[in-house]
Amino acid sequence: MLRTEHLTYKYEDNTMALKDVEINLNNGEIIALIGGNGAGKSTMFLNLMGILKPTKGIILFNGQPLEYNKKYMYDYRQKVSLVFQDPDKQIFHSNVYDDVAFALRNIGLPEDEVKRRVDDALIQTEAYDFKEKAVHYLSYGQKKRVAIAGVIALNTQVILFDEPTAGLDPAMTRGVVKIINTLAKEGKKIIISSHDMDIIYTLCDYGYILNHGQVIANGSIEDLFSMDEVLEKANLSQPWLMKIHKKLGLPLFRDEEKLFDYWREINGASSYRG
Numbered sequence: 641m642l643r644t645e646h647l648t649y650k651y652e653d654n655t656m657a658l659k660d661v662e663i664n665l666n667n668g669e670i671i672a673l674i675g676g677n678g679a680g681k682s683t684m685f686l687n688l689m690g691i692l693k694p695t696k697g698i699i700l701f702n703g704q705p706l707e708y709n710k711k712y713m714y715d716y717r718q719k720v721s722l723v724f725q726d727p728d729k730q731i732f733h734s735n736v737y738d739d740v741a742f743a744l745r746n747i748g749l750p751e752d753e754v755k756r757r758v759d760d761a762l763i764q765t766e767a768y769d770f771k772e773k774a775v776h777y778l779s780y781g782q783k784k785r786v787a788i789a790g791v792i793a794l795n796t797q798v799i800l801f802d803e804p805t806a807g808l809d810p811a812m813t814r815g816v817v818k819i820i821n822t823l824a825k826e827g828k829k830i831i832i833s834s835h836d837m838d839i840i841y842t843l844c845d846y847g848y849i850l851n852h853g854q855v856i857a858n859g860s861i862e863d864l865f866s867m868d869e870v871l872e873k874a875n876l877s878q879p880w881l882m883k884i885h886k887k888l889g890l891p892l893f894r895d896e897e898k899l900f901d902y903w904r905e906i907n908g909a910s911s912y913r914g
């Protein structure tokens with residue numbers, strides 16, 4: 641699978657965005673990459689995609705270092721894909737359907753297979769209703785869903801999500817969380833960055849905390865969010881379920897439904913208004 645060794649990346653203006661970063665996707669199913677603004681998350685994703693080339697260190701896919709030539713990258717990007725933080729960096733075509741179909745046509749899939757995959761991805765992301773619409777008329781949230789549809793249609797083994805829910809309303813956010821869970825259940829490896837710690841906590845089983853380009857902690861999600869000092873140093877907060885656990889002494893639950901079930905059980909259904 642995908643891992644890095646001593647990954648270091650320096651931008652042209654000498655900004656050291658990543659220093660000696662070691663991550664390994666085998667450590668979990670849905671992996672979190674978290675850190676405050678400017679910690680290096682997007683730079684990490686661009687390196688993992690081969691869009692940026694490490695200044696030092698290597699990225700290994702299935703045990704072999706990435707190669708930075710056209711042929712290798714053409715194959716690699718059918719196995720590893722990225723949902724960019726900014727959908728405008730991902731959407732190139734003027735029409736939604738053609739944009740989602742682009743990469744599939746590029747790899748030479750027959751048009752009926754392209755249609756099946758594109759329609760399915762647009763239905764999953766609730767973007768089907770505007771599939772004929774011009775991209776420049778779409779709202780930010782709609783563009784984001786088109787960008788996610790493009791990656792779903794590609795059906796790669798590894799999917800990197802850079803801030804997939806930023807700018808989405810609560811209903812769409814729940815939709816994206818559901819999509820990511822479904823992709824993981826299908827066996828895909830996922831790395832996700834988000835400033836929403838509740839989403840990270842609900843979705844991910846393992847994580848890395850980046851601070852000024854360095855991994856300052858890694859471990860199971862429960863362990864990571866128990867490290868008060870590390871979270872403070874990295875400008876992160878605890879998920880609300882973790883706060884309830886720590887401050888009220890309630891058991892630790894992975895999602896709110898389990899907390900509500902527990903509450904119903906200990907207090908009787910009558911005191912529960914949900």
Ligand SMILES: Nc1ncnc2c1ncn2[C@@H]1O[C@H](COP(=O)(O)OP(=O)(O)OP(=O)(O)O)[C@@H](O)[C@H]1O
Pocket residue numbers: 651652653655656657675676677678679680681682683684
């Ligand atoms: N093209 C660039 N040239 C120079 N410096 C850059 C460039 N892109 C990013 N940086 C710098 O690299 C560092 C890491 O930025 P990056 O965008 O990877 O962080 P991030 O964790 O994704 O932040 P955010 O949460 O704000 O999106 C920052 O100091 C940023 O200013």
